[in-house]
Amino acid sequence: MIRAPWFVECALGLCPREFRIEYREQIRADCRARGSPLGAAADVAANGLMLRWESLVRDVAYGLRSLRRAPLFTAIALLTLALAISVNAAVFGVISTVLLKPLPFAQADNLVFLCRPDGCDTQYKNWDIRAYQDGSRTLEGIGAFQFAGATLTGFGTPQNVDLAYASTNFFDVLRAHPMAGRFFIASDARKGVRDLVISQKASQRFFGGARSAIGKTLTLDGAQWRVVGVASANFVSPVSFGAPGEHAFDAWEPLPEDSFVRGFDPLNDFAFARVRPGVAPAALAADLNRITAGVVRQNPISEKGLTARAVPFRQWYFHGLRAMLFLALLAVFAVLLIACANVANLLLVRGVTRTGEFAVRNALGASRSRIANQLLTEVVLLAAGGGILGLGLAWVELSALAALHPQLPNVESAGIDGRVAFFTLVVVVITTLVAGVVPAFFTARRNVNATLRSTGRSGDASGGKSFRAGLAIAEIALAFAVVFTSGLLVRSSIAMAKVDFGFDPRGMYLTEMALGSQRYRRADARAAFAAGVLARVEALPGVDSATIGRPFPFSGDGIEGSGFRFPGRAYTPGTEPHDPYRQVSPSFFHVYGLRLENGRIFTANDRAGAARVVMVGRSFAKMFFGGGNPVGRQILIQPGTATWTPATIVGEVRDTLGNYAGDLPPIYLPNAQMPTVSPELAIRMRANDPHLRERVAAAVAAIDPNQAMGSLRSIENLMEQWTAPARTGAMLLGVLALVALILAIAGIYAIVAYSVEQRRHEFGIRMAIGARRTGVVRAVLGGALRLGVLGIALGIVVAASSTQMLAGMLFRVSTLDPITFVAVIIVLLASIALACAIPALRATRVDPARALRYE
Amino acid sequence: MQANRRTDPAALLPLGAGAFHILLALADGDRHGYSISKEVEESTGGTVRLGPGTLYRLLKEMLANSWIVEIESDDADDARRRNYRLTAWGRRIAQAEASRLDSLVRIARSRHLLPA
Numbered sequence: 001m002i003r004a005p006w007f008v009e010c011a012l013g014l015c016p017r018e019f020r021i022e023y024r025e026q027i028r029a030d031c032r033a034r035g036s037p038l039g040a041a042a043d044v045a046a047n048g049l050m051l052r053w054e055s056l057v058r059d060v061a062y063g064l065r066s067l068r069r070a071p072l073f074t075a076i077a078l079l080t081l082a083l084a085i086s087v088n089a090a091v092f093g094v095i096s097t098v099l100l101k102p103l104p105f106a107q108a109d110n111l112v113f114l115c116r117p118d119g120c121d122t123q124y125k126n127w128d129i130r131a132y133q134d135g136s137r138t139l140e141g142i143g144a145f146q147f148a149g150a151t152l153t154g155f156g157t158p159q160n161v162d163l164a165y166a167s168t169n170f171f172d173v174l175r176a177h178p179m180a181g182r183f184f185i186a187s188d189a190r191k192g193v194r195d196l197v198i199s200q201k202a203s204q205r206f207f208g209g210a211r212s213a214i215g216k217t218l219t220l221d222g223a224q225w226r227v228v229g230v231a232s233a234n235f236v237s238p239v240s241f242g243a244p245g246e247h248a249f250d251a252w253e254p255l256p257e258d259s260f261v262r263g264f265d266p267l268n269d270f271a272f273a274r275v276r277p278g279v280a281p282a283a284l285a286a287d288l289n290r291i292t293a294g295v296v297r298q299n300p301i302s303e304k305g306l307t308a309r310a311v312p313f314r315q316w317y318f319h320g321l322r323a324m325l326f327l328a329l330l331a332v333f334a335v336l337l338i339a340c341a342n343v344a345n346l347l348l349v350r351g352v353t354r355t356g357e358f359a360v361r362n363a364l365g366a367s368r369s370r371i372a373n374q375l376l377t378e379v380v381l382l383a384a385g386g387g388i389l390g391l392g393l394a395w396v397e398l399s400a401l402a403a404l405h406p407q408l409p410n411v412e413s414a415g416i417d418g419r420v421a422f423f424t425l426v427v428v429v430i431t432t433l434v435a436g437v438v439p440a441f442f443t444a445r446r447n448v449n450a451t452l453r454s455t456g457r458s459g460d461a462s463g464g465k466s467f468r469a470g471l472a473i474a475e476i477a478l479a480f481a482v483v484f485t486s487g488l489l490v491r492s493s494i495a496m497a498k499v500d501f502g503f504d505p506r507g508m509y510l511t512e513m514a515l516g517s518q519r520y521r522r523a524d525a526r527a528a529f530a531a532g533v534l535a536r537v538e539a540l541p542g543v544d545s546a547t548i549g550r551p552f553p554f555s556g557d558g559i560e561g562s563g564f565r566f567p568g569r570a571y572t573p574g575t576e577p578h579d580p581y582r583q584v585s586p587s588f589f590h591v592y593g594l595r596l597e598n599g600r601i602f603t604a605n606d607r608a609g610a611a612r613v614v615m616v617g618r619s620f621a622k623m624f625f626g627g628g629n630p631v632g633r634q635i636l637i638q639p640g641t642a643t644w645t646p647a648t649i650v651g652e653v654r655d656t657l658g659n660y661a662g663d664l665p666p667i668y669l670p671n672a673q674m675p676t677v678s679p680e681l682a683i684r685m686r687a688n689d690p691h692l693r694e695r696v697a698a699a700v701a702a703i704d705p706n707q708a709m710g711s712l713r714s715i716e717n718l719m720e721q722w723t724a725p726a727r728t729g730a731m732l733l734g735v736l737a738l739v740a741l742i743l744a745i746a747g748i749y750a751i752v753a754y755s756v757e758q759r760r761h762e763f764g765i766r767m768a769i770g771a772r773r774t775g776v777v778r779a780v781l782g783g784a785l786r787l788g789v790l791g792i793a794l795g796i797v798v799a800a801s802s803t804q805m806l807a808g809m810l811f812r813v814s815t816l817d818p819i820t821f822v823a824v825i826i827v828l829l830a831s832i833a834l835a836c837a838i839p840a841l842r843a844t845r846v847d848p849a850r851a852l853r854y855e
Numbered sequence: 856m857q858a859n860r861r862t863d864p865a866a867l868l869p870l871g872a873g874a875f876h877i878l879l880a881l882a883d884g885d886r887h888g889y890s891i892s893k894e895v896e897e898s899t900g901g902t903v904r905l906g907p908g909t910l911y912r913l914l915k916e917m918l919a920n921s922w923i924v925e926i927e928s929d930d931a932d933d934a935r936r937r938n939y940r941l942t943a944w945g946r947r948i949a950q951a952e953a954s955r956l957d958s959l960v961r962i963a964r965s966r967h968l969l970p971a
Contacts, residue, residue, distance in 0.1 A: 011908070023911040026937065030889045043906020051912060204955045 004028040004037065011041040015048030015370065016055055023217050025478040052345050058379040067378060073350055074382070077343050078740040079462040080743065081386025081435075084339030085427050086393030087332040089416070092423045093398050097414040099318055106175035107274075108693060112284075112310040113238070114142070114271040118314055124308075126255070128295065129167075131271075132308060135291040137283045140274040143173035144255065145237075149514030149678070150220040150710040155206060157701070160514065160708040161220065161250040164237065168254050171197070171231070171814055173274050174238070179203075179230035180210035188228075188254040195254060196225035200233040202250040212408055218251070221516035222706060238272050238313065272337060273310070284310050293354050295539040323805055324729045327485065330802060331736040334478040336427065338740055340435040341471040344749040347379065347436065349754050351443030358443070359446050379436030381753065391416055394424075402726075403496040426575060438467060465755075471789060472751045476791025477784040480745035480828055481798040486733035487820040488806060488813055495812040496723045502656035503592040507544075507685040510555060511696065513707060516679050523640070526675035529703055536699035537683060543687040547586035547591045554718040560676055563825070564667060565636040579620065581637070582666040583676050589615075589653055599631035599651035606670040612647035614640065617655040617666035623665065637667065639674040682715075726811060741831065747834040752784050756839040760846050768848035780840035781833060789834040792825055864879035864944075869952060873913050876903055878922070878941065878949035890916065914939060917939040922948060 004012075008031050012020050027044060031037045067074045113120040114132070124144065133142045144164040152161045155529070172182035172801055179200055188195045196218060200210060207213035210230040217224045238251055275284055288308045296306055339730055343654040343796055358371050366374075398414050520526050530548045539548045560579040565571050586602040587595075597618060606613050614637065621630045630652055647669075655665065671679075689695070693712045700709050756763075803815040813820070859866040870878070880886060880894040891914075892905040905913075914948070917923045922945035926938045963969050 019912070019915060022915070027911060028906045029936070030892070030910075033889050034907075040907050044908035047908030047912040048904070390970050537941075 005030045007489070008037055008044065011045035011048065013529065014045050014052070016051050016576065018367065018394070019048070019051055025711075040759075044689040048691060056377075059374055060381065062374065062399060063381050067381060070350065073346060076500060077346055077382050078385050078389060080342050081383060081748075082389035082393055083433065083739065084336045084408065084743070085386050085424060086397060087739065088427050089390055089394035089420055089424045090397040090401065091325065091332045093394060093414045093416065094401065094425075095329065096417070099322060099325060100419075100509070103313055103317070104234065104315065109138075109311055111174070112273055112275055113316050114273060114308045114313045115316075116307055117344045120270065120311055125557055128306065129271055131295045132288065132291050135294065138276055138279045140276055141169050141173045142271055143170040143238075144169050144271045144623040145252075146255070146270075148253075148516070149183060149512075149710070150251075150516045151706060152220055152221045152557040153219060153222070153512065153706045157697075157705050158708040159266070160295075160710050161202070164221070164249045164252050166197075166252040168294045169386075170252065173272065175274075176235050176809045179232040181214040181227070181228050183231075184254050189256055193227040193254060194223060194225045196220075197229040197231060197304040198227055199231050199250050199253040201233070203227075203230045204752040207756060220251070220253075220499045221300065222518055223513075225251075228310045239270060241632050256531070256797070261575070272313075281310070289573065308784045323809055324725075324732075327729075327802075327805065327809075328732055328736065331482045331485065331504040331740070332735060334419045334482045335736060335740045336431065337434065337741065338433055338475045338478050338562040338743045341475045342750065343379075343382065343431075343435040343470055343617060343840050344439050345468055345754070346374055347375070347439035349750070351375070351439060354443070368444045370755075372440045374690060375440035375443055376432070376436050379432050379440065381731050383428045383431040383435070386431065387424050390427075391421065391424055394420070401452030401732075414437045426587075439523060442467065451635050463669055468751050468755070472787045473794060475744040475747045476788055476828065476832070477794035477798055479588075480792050480795025481802060481825060482733075482736045482740040483827065484795070484820060484824045485803065485806065486730065486737035486802065487824050488810060488815065488817055489730040489733050491808045491817060491820055492813045493723065493726040496726050501719070502594060502654055503553070503620055505719055506716040507688070508591075509685065509692065509712050510552060510680060510715055510718065511685045511693075511712045512550075512555065512678060512680040512710045513678065513700065514657040514710075515707070517706065522678065523675050524608060526677065526679075527672050529677060530585065530671055530679050531705070532703040532740075533679075533681065533700055534587070536702060536749045537681065537696055538587075540689075540692075540695050542685050542689040544684045545587055545591045546683045547585045547588040547590060547680060548681050549582065549671040550584060550678055551580075552680045552698045552837055553592070554715055554722065555680050561638055561640060561674070563638060565635055567636055567646060577624070577664070579664045580666050580673070581669050581670050583671040583674050585671050587654060588668070588682075592656060594656060596653045597654065598629050599649070601651055601653075602668075602670045604672075606650075607672040610673075612637070612645055612673060613650045613670065614647045615647055615651040615653060617653055617654050617665045620665040620667070621652050635667075637669070681709075695791075699791055727811075729809065741827075745835045748784065748832055749839070752780065753838045753839040753842075755783070756780055756843045759843070763843045764846040764848045767844075767846065773844040776844045777840045781836055784836040785829065788829055857939040860924040863911070866953055868955050869946055870948070870952045871904065873905055873909055873912075875952050876946060877910070877913055878915070878952070881939060882922060882946070885940045886936045887938050889936070891939070900957065908964060917945065918935070921945070 003026075006030065010029065012024060027040075031040045035038050102108065103111075114124065114129075126144070129142050131143050132139070136142075143166070145164045148163045148165055150161050150163045151158050165182070168184040168186055168189050171178075178197075180203075182196075183197055184195065187193065198206075198218070203210045203213040205774070206218065208218055213227045216227050218227060219225075231252075288310060292306055292308055293590060361374075362368075395416050398416075467716075501741060515526055515529065519672060520529065534546060534548045537543060559580040560583070563576050563578040567575045583606070584602070586604065587604070589596065589601050599615075602613065602615065613724055614635065616630055621627060624630070624631065630649045633649050634646050635649065637647050638644060641648075653668075683696070685692070696712065697709055700707055763771075763779075766776065767773075800816070806815050865913070876895045880891045886941070888892065888907070888910055892910050895905050897901055903919055908911070915921070918925060918939075921942055923939045924942055926940050960969065964971055
């Protein structure tokens with residue numbers, strides 16, 4: 001063989017295989033004879049591509065005709081693929097809008113929160129932050145802020161504003177630009193400077209615009225603040241993102257350096273930093289550890305236990321969500337694989353029935369690769385059709401999801417965009433490869449063999465048979481993994497719904513106030529305010545009982561003190577049990593229906609100046625007194641003071657859950673002896689009152705006309721919010737599990753039904769020589785259940801390796817929960833048996849005489 | 856439609872230029888591929904050139920439709936060369952195209968576009 005110049009060979013490579021083999025030698029010879037091989041090569045290339053195009057058009061036209069001739073097959077395959085592709089596109093659509101959208105911060109990839117091991121609501125002292133700021137070689141700057149509230153007066157009735165105390169570099173670290181005026185400068189942190197930055201919304205509401213707000217004053221908690229800057233409308237505060245309505249601040253006050261902002265709240269709620277460009281995470285961690293070690297070495301007692309870990313913004317925002325969506329993505333991928341297996345099986349079966357057709361084409365000169373190409377074209381057509389239908393379905397599913405679960409950030413803007421379309425294209429390609437390649441290969445091979453053998457019965461090639469068994473096992477394994485995972489989530493959400501919070505939330509309402517003004521610096525003023533408001537609210541019509549204090553179950557906000565010591569024992573500071581304090585009025589135990597187990601409940605006599613008393617819950621007594629009666633015992637507490645003060649346990653009650661689910665049990669203090677700066681008011685209603693909010697606001701105004709109150713929320717709603725994400729996850733996975741189960745069972749049915757069809761003859765002979773019907777049924781069911789057991793065994797391996805990620809999402813359910821395990825195995829085996837009952841019964845109806853006639 | 860294209864050459868007209876030239880080249884005897892393209896080039900004074908891709912694509916199509924057949928090569932020293940021969944059906948198609956062109960030329964003459 002004499003080769004032509006390389007460009008002619010390349011041009012030949014562009015031609016369809018058959019044409020190339022047929023005319024290669026002649027074209028090479030021609031090119032040698034001609035003067036200009038380059039022009040000849042171009043001509044060969046152009047004609048080669050034209051031939052390929054024509055053959056593609058022919059294949060597509062033939063494929064469409066052949067699919068139209070088998071409408072049932074086409075409809076089932078299209079629907080299966082459309083369903084599977086649609087859930088893939090929909091879940092990716094959510095991921096694309098919720099997780100992959102850029103964060104609303106400049107160069108957000110360099111922003112991190114400084115976190116302790118247990119969380120990022122860090123409680124760092126100002127001077128810790130300064131130590132990291134000054135000592136770091138890897139950070140550009142550290143910003144910090146605290147949540148706060150303030151009462152705004154001077155604009156009609158007093159109103160609550162959401163306020164943050166922000167470090168003066170807060171906006172600079174975020175690289176934000178003011179809409180008008182300026183952000184904070186270092187001198188704003190000096191004592192006595194009252195410069196305020198407000199949000200664009202606040203500037204609209206109070207001054208009619210950003211520009212006109214500059215230089216104006218706002219009265220917050222009785223003090224005059226000068227507006228120096230307005231943040232732009234699209235400014236988002238760290239931690240506000242992804243939680244619409246939560247912590248969307250109206251105003252920022254500078255965090256005064258070296259001073260306690262609130263009475264006893266010297267710690268920052270959040271600290272975040274901008275990392276210098278190009279710093280590796282390991283270098284950042286090493287840098288932070290080095291500074292931590294230095295600080296602890298210099299202050300071994302006060303700084304014991306200090307740690308700082310950098311957590312990227314994106315990771316922090318999407319921690320829980322990412323796990324859930326990633327799980328959903330795995331589940332939809334499993335659904336896709338099951339659908340592919342079903343279609344592959346359908347194609348194999350159809351390939352057998354088309355033996356004659358392919359034999360004819362083969363005889364007419366179509367090679368095996370031409371026939372395989374033809375089959376692949378049909379799969380591509382099915383997958384593409386499934387993709388288009390799937391995109392339409394995905395759009396419907398996304399709309400339904402947005403309607404059902406609006407608390408996913410951005411979910412309302414989730415839709416079919418270029419990214420989703422591209423992802424769907426990738427899914428279609430995967431589908432084609434997974435569902436199409438093997439059946440095309442088997443079919444093309446079998447048909448060539450079949451024509452050679454030309455035996456009367458079209459037997460099943462053994463390769464196809466074991467491949468189908470493999471398909472069945474894989475389908476069962478995937479279905480098991482998805483159903484098991486969703487079973488765990490369902491059990492977890494049921495466990496959450498069934499949690500006994502120790503009180504009846506029906507007819508209960510919660511609101512809170514921030515006592516920020518100068519007059520409430522004094523504890524007795526706060527105590528008097530609380531007592532006055534409580535007395536008026538208790539007297540309102542329809543009110544059964546009410547209590548004031550902090551923090552109440554489901555209020556979601558922080559504590560004002562924690563920790564206790566046993567008298568007479570030596571403690572290294574920070575090593576004592578840090579059970580949180582819960583300041584309550586005596587009525588708390590009645591309002592929440594906590595039964596007294598031992599001792600007495602607080603009374604009005606447990607006031608400031610009287611002997612200090614505390615109450616504890618059952619679990620506290622169990623934890624620290626071995627379950628014995630704790631009443632009468634003394635402990636040391638820090639009720640808003642730095643010194644450890646003795647207090648007597650006077651009562652023991654049943655536990656409540658709520659904020660402290662799974663956490664340390666609280667210590668109850670009389671609010672009168674440690675009056676909170678942010679009182680919460682819990683009201684139990686006897687009868688519903690649509691005007692409750694106005695009446696409570698009037699009661700507050702009667703005590704202090706300049707004091708605002710927050711929104712009034714039903715505790716039932718708050719509880720529902722707590723369980724909503726779990727319910728959504730369980731529902732989402734549950735739907736996917738149902739889809740996976742139905743598809744898998746349909747697939748098993750098809751596989752078993754076909755194998756029975758193939759073995760008709762065998763069953764006929766068996767029955768002719770005396771086999772009983774039950775024996776035949778047992779043979780069919782036994783075969784199917786053997787596949788089922790193998791599939792489940794494989795599924796357990798898959799599930800065990802993927803449930804690890806579930807651990808953080810489960811509530812009081814183990815990732816290897818035996819009940820779910822057994823239940824899912826029973827459901828799967830029962831479904832398989834049910835699906836195989838029809839073909840098994842059909843096998844017993846084979847007429848032995850007829851089966852033998854063909855022998 | 857399908858039947859027409861098998862029995863009535865008029866259904867196939869007008870032919871592509873390349874196809875007609877190949878039929879013309881084969882009208883006076885069998886030729887192998889390269890010889891066809893050389894003949895086309897010579898008879899048109901070099902104005903029509905058939906590249907090998909075009910040539911063999913058209914030959915393959917004509918073979919499939921039985922306009923031509925492949926015959927044993929008698930050229931012993933080049934067995935790679937395959938000879939092609941016009942079939943009766945192919946000749947009818949060539950004639951139909953030629954007479955179509957002829958009638959066009961006659962019209963052109965009557966309109967004095969060409970000398971009579």
